[in-house]
Each structure stands twice: as structure tokens, then as C-alpha cells.
Amino acid sequence: MTGDISTEEDQTDLQTRRARGEFVRGVSGFRRAIGDPETPAEPGRYHLFVALNCPWCHRVTLARSVLGLEQAITLDIAFPNRTGEDDPEGPNLWEFAPDRIASLTGAPLPECTAETGTGAGLRLAKEVYRREGSEEQSVPILYDKRAQRIVNNESAEIIRMLDAHADALGSTVCADARVVLWPQDPARQVEIRELNDLIYTTINNGAYKAGFSSDQEVYATAFAAYFDSLDRLDQLLSDGRAFLTGDAFTEADLRLFPTLYRHDPVYMLRMKLNGARILDYPHLWRWLCRVYGLPGVAEAGSLRHCRQGYFGRSWNGVVPLGPLKPMPYPEAYGHPELAEG
Incomplete structure (x- = not known):
């Protein structure tokens, strides 16, 4: 990736700031990049775990769409409400639950999917992290299906790498007609x-x-x-x-x-x-x-x-x-x- 990516909030005096009522966003822990030797840019290799209500995920789904990568990068979509207090794994966890009923519609949301990226049919995004010994639980997650590991979970870095490697990843939009998110000028x-x-x-x-x-x-x-x-x-x-x-x-x-x-x-x-x-x-x-x-x-x-x-x-x-x-x-x-x- 080229250029500075300002993505993280200052973590100074984190506990004090949160104790007095300030919302302080945490830091993403997985920062590999497509294009590195162990994560080459290849069509069909990568997968995204997202929630459509999450604005950070929305950045990533937008990049996937405008860059013509819908066929090249597979996608799983979590239910927009997280787990409740009665869940055996605990509350506030992103869940892949295509049959869960939305209170807004009284029916399942057709966009929601089961988990398909790992091949293990996991229920929670947290379980994707747990396979790598991490306690993180956020989305989006960019996942390497071939190596069976998380590549990156920082949205600003994901959109930059999708832009940089759109051709090699298998974009269906020709370079002359495709947007350039990070121009070389x-x-x-x-x-x-x-x-x-x-x-x-x-x-x-x-x-x-x-x-x-x-x-x-x-x-x-x-x-x-x-x-x-x-x-x-x-x-x-x-x-x-x-x-x-x-x-x-x-x-x-x-x-x-x-x-x-x-x-x-x-x-x-x-x-x-x-x-x-x-x-x-x-x-x-x-x-x-x-x-x-x-x-x-x-x-x-x-x-x-x-x-x-x-x-x-x-x-x-x-x-x-x-x-x-x-x-x-x-x-x-x-x-x-x-x-x-």
C-alpha cells in the first residue's frame, strides 16, 4: 500500500476517557496486505466478512462494487443486530444467521448469509478470530481462503489494497473505465x-x-x-x-x-x-x-x-x-x- 492512511484514534488515557463518557474506537490488530509474498493478489482467493449496517464495512463493500470485484472476492453478511444477553457466547457479537427474524420486517433479511469463508460454517465473527488466538470480534474482516487466515481488519487499509490490486484480483471493469480511489498524482x-x-x-x-x-x-x-x-x-x-x-x-x-x-x-x-x-x-x-x-x-x-x-x-x-x-x-x-x- 502506498501513502499514509490515517485510520486510528489516539489511544492516550484510554480508560480515563471512556470512564468519563467519551466513545474511543479501538485499534485493529490484523494488518497484513494483499501484494505481500504470503498474500499475493489472485482472483478468487479472498473473502470478506461484513455487516451492511456497519459504516466501516460499507466502505469495503463500496470498494468491492465500484472496482468490479464482486465476482473475484466472495462475501458473507452478518445479521445487523448482534447477539443478546441470552446467547451462550455472550452479547454484542456479530452473528451469521440468515434465518434470524428482523423486527422491522417480521421476516429474515434476504441479504444475510451463513458463514462460508472458512469452510467451517462458523456462527460468529468472533470464532473467525478465535481460530487465530485473537479476542477481537469486529467486522470487516478480509480473509485468505487458501491460507485459512485473516489478512486485515482495518477498513481504510482494505479499500486501499483492493484499489491497488484490482486488476490482479480479477476486476470485471476494464482499467480505463474503472475508478481510481488513490491516484498516483x-x-x-x-x-x-x-x-x-x-x-x-x-x-x-x-x-x-x-x-x-x-x-x-x-x-x-x-x-x-x-x-x-x-x-x-x-x-x-x-x-x-x-x-x-x-x-x-x-x-x-x-x-x-x-x-x-x-x-x-x-x-x-x-x-x-x-x-x-x-x-x-x-x-x-x-x-x-x-x-x-x-x-x-x-x-x-x-x-x-x-x-x-x-x-x-x-x-x-x-x-x-x-x-x-x-x-x-x-x-x-x-x-x-x-x-x-
Whole structure:
């Protein structure tokens, strides 16, 4: 992988910060790379374990789709709600349970799968880690089916390596027509890196800082930073550019999309980010619709999984049905004209 990837939160005074109510994201422990001698870039060799409600997984499913790797990299999808207190392995674990009933629909979610990547039919993502002596339990997981081991579980690194090795991995999109998430131009890389830092700190992770912190001051700081960044990005797009760095879709756009895709229908309520809708930012809204319309993007995520996953874990498990105005989501993402200005 080339270039710096800012992916991790400062772990200084971790216990103290968590004790006073701050949400602090942990560090991913598996950091091998496709392209290393023991993990060559080969079609059909790699597998992803994901949950469609997870925004970090959404980065990876987006990269897989826009890079034309759906046939080359297999995929298992966990149920959006984790295990409960009555599970023999404990609560809050990602589970591959295609028959589990969603409270939102009263039926199984058709996207959910059994575990197929290891060949062992495991039930929990935690069991994939346990086979390697790890106590981690997060998704996404990039898995080497041939070597039977985890390659990487840091989403920012996974999308960078899929981009770098798309041809060798078996992309079905010819190189001339395929997006380049991390272009070779050094000036463009600097621009993307600066945007990535802003987006990760104040928006991607900032949403969780606001929604999952139990300290009012920490929440207020995250809330302000989140909406300040939305203002800044809306202004950036006001010059008529199609994407964040110009006319081409890049890694910066891909990393912003999962959070903004969730904002109006989920995060405004669940993450207490009720300062404004993305629909209230005309340039960001039109950008959001533009990205949603790219080939493969709509299929790479699921607001049904997001609603079930975020609200199904709330205190009473009831999933809100809206918003319905000006029209339901995600249908609204097909209508850039809904934004005023």
C-alpha cells in the first residue's frame, strides 16, 4: 500500500476517557496486505466478512462494487443486530444467521448469509478470530481462503489494497473505465489525505463520538465539529465540482458516503445529530445523489439493515419507520432536485 492512511484514534488515557463518557474506537490488530509474498493478489482467493449496517464495512463493500470485484472476492453478511444477553457466547457479537427474524420486517433479511469463508460454517465473527488466538470480534474482516487466515481488519487499509490490486484480483471493469480511489498524482494524494483526516475525525468517527458518548460536553464538541465539517464540505462543492477533489470519484468520496447515506434516515435520531439534514445542504445533497447513482453503489449498502441494526439495539428495540417526507429513503437519493438552492 502506498501513502499514509490515517485510520486510528489516539489511544492516550484510554480508560480515563471512556470512564468519563467519551466513545474511543479501538485499534485493529490484523494488518497484513494483499501484494505481500504470503498474500499475493489472485482472483478468487479472498473473502470478506461484513455487516451492511456497519459504516466501516460499507466502505469495503463500496470498494468491492465500484472496482468490479464482486465476482473475484466472495462475501458473507452478518445479521445487523448482534447477539443478546441470552446467547451462550455472550452479547454484542456479530452473528451469521440468515434465518434470524428482523423486527422491522417480521421476516429474515434476504441479504444475510451463513458463514462460508472458512469452510467451517462458523456462527460468529468472533470464532473467525478465535481460530487465530485473537479476542477481537469486529467486522470487516478480509480473509485468505487458501491460507485459512485473516489478512486485515482495518477498513481504510482494505479499500486501499483492493484499489491497488484490482486488476490482479480479477476486476470485471476494464482499467480505463474503472475508478481510481488513490491516484498516483502526489498533489491529489495530499488533497485526499487532508480530506480523509477531516472526514474520519469529525464525521465518520465524529458521528459515533456524538451518538455513543455519555458526557454532555464531549457530545456537544462532537456535534459542533460534525456540522462545521458539513458546512465546510458543502462550501467545497459549491464551485460546481462533481466530487470532493474535482471531476473524479476518489477514496475521499468513498469514505464520506457511508456516514452521509445514514444521516437523514438514521443518524439524525440515533446519533443525536439533529442539527440539520443532508437535504438542507444543497451541494452535499446533490453530491450524495450523484455518488448513489454510480454503478454498484446502491447495491453495496442497505438502509433496511442500518435501521434494524442501529435502532434494534436501542432500549426497546423498536425501529422507526420514517422519514417519509419529502419522500422515503433511499428513494430520495435518486432525486437531487429535492435540495433547495
